Amino acid sequence: MTTPTPEQGPGPSSVSLRGAVDLSALKKPQQPASGAPAAAAGAPGNGDTASYIVEVNEQSFQALVQLSAQVPVIVELTAAWSEQAQQLASAMAEVTNEFAGRFVLARVDVDASPGIAQAFQLQSVPAAVALLKGQPIPLFQGAASADELRQFVNELLKVAQANGVTGTAPGAAEAPAEEEKPLPPLHQEAFDAIEAGDYARAAAAYQKALAEQPADNEARTGLYQVQLLERLQGADANELRRAAADQSDDLQAQLAVADLDVSGGHVEDAFARLVGFISRHAGDERETARARLVELFDVVGSSDPRVSKARQALARALF
Numbered sequence: 001m002t003t004p005t006p007e008q009g010p011g012p013s014s015v016s017l018r019g020a021v022d023l024s025a026l027k028k029p030q031q032p033a034s035g036a037p038a039a040a041a042g043a044p045g046n047g048d049t050a051s052y053i054v055e056v057n058e059q060s061f062q063a064l065v066q067l068s069a070q071v072p073v074i075v076e077l078t079a080a081w082s083e084q085a086q087q088l089a090s091a092m093a094e095v096t097n098e099f100a101g102r103f104v105l106a107r108v109d110v111d112a113s114p115g116i117a118q119a120f121q122l123q124s125v126p127a128a129v130a131l132l133k134g135q136p137i138p139l140f141q142g143a144a145s146a147d148e149l150r151q152f153v154n155e156l157l158k159v160a161q162a163n164g165v166t167g168t169a170p171g172a173a174e175a176p177a178e179e180e181k182p183l184p185p186l187h188q189e190a191f192d193a194i195e196a197g198d199y200a201r202a203a204a205a206y207q208k209a210l211a212e213q214p215a216d217n218e219a220r221t222g223l224y225q226v227q228l229l230e231r232l233q234g235a236d237a238n239e240l241r242r243a244a245a246d247q248s249d250d251l252q253a254q255l256a257v258a259d260l261d262v263s264g265g266h267v268e269d270a271f272a273r274l275v276g277f278i279s280r281h282a283g284d285e286r287e288t289a290r291a292r293l294v295e296l297f298d299v300v301g302s303s304d305p306r307v308s309k310a311r312q313a314l315a316r317a318l319f
Helices: 061-067 083-099 114-119 146-162 185-195 199-212 217-232 237-246 251-263 267-280 283-300 305-318
Strands: 053-055 073-078 104-109 127-132 135-141
Touching (some): 053 083, 061 073, 061 104, 083 104, 135 146, 185 217, 199 217, 237 251, 251 267, 267 283, 283 305
Parallel strands (some): 073 104
Antiparallel strands (some): 073 127, 127 135
16 A cells, blocks of 8 residues: 655554644754763663663754654653553553664653653643654554554554655664565556656556456555545645634535645544534535545544544434
């Protein structure tokens, strides 16, 4: 399945936050105070034997941003006073070690580095944000089990691969390369079109694949993804949000902001917006909003717990 770039739009469960997070204040690292050197990205964290688990502060953050051009980075925002954060830290360490350097886990104490928390617009701890090529991708807030973390990581690695970020953490042993199965011809055609920014050609390739194999779920999901990218191409986010705020009952305005929210990682907001519209309307507009919502379920990923929750809300709105 093809996955869009962070600059362009969403992958199956995690997507771009470009423009929504201001990292400019953290781009020029200050010199650490004497006697308290900052941990460099790629250096072992406190008590961690693996070099792919690091402690990061405001002084070393820029090195982390630079590292994200070579290897995916997950920023774990934590606090010593949060029991939930400590539980998450244990699960994150377990999963990070399992992936053996395919991504770097960077831990940030939000009390010691409030600038990083502010840059990511942190609302609560614990939380996790990925970095790819310096671009933040929101993952989750609150608790997550090891199984849920594995799902987030697998989806992140798909996005990373699509963007050419396939390195490993400094010091990580290289795993034997697995033989990659070639994509079906039409899927490869769609992938090449996405790489070239030609979403219309990518959509046409996926549509042809579905005509040949109606049960091709990978093609269906890919089609919905590139259609979302095509709808947002060249759009002005501020104008879309302004129109939606001024015209709460305008179908196209609400659909456009739902697309925007999914592309920016605000998945629950997008789902709630469309469920609310469906509950207030009837006829063709209601059905159009329902169909778009179902497409967005596929874009985000059917295994995502936010999709399960929204499906229940949709059923209540419909019946």
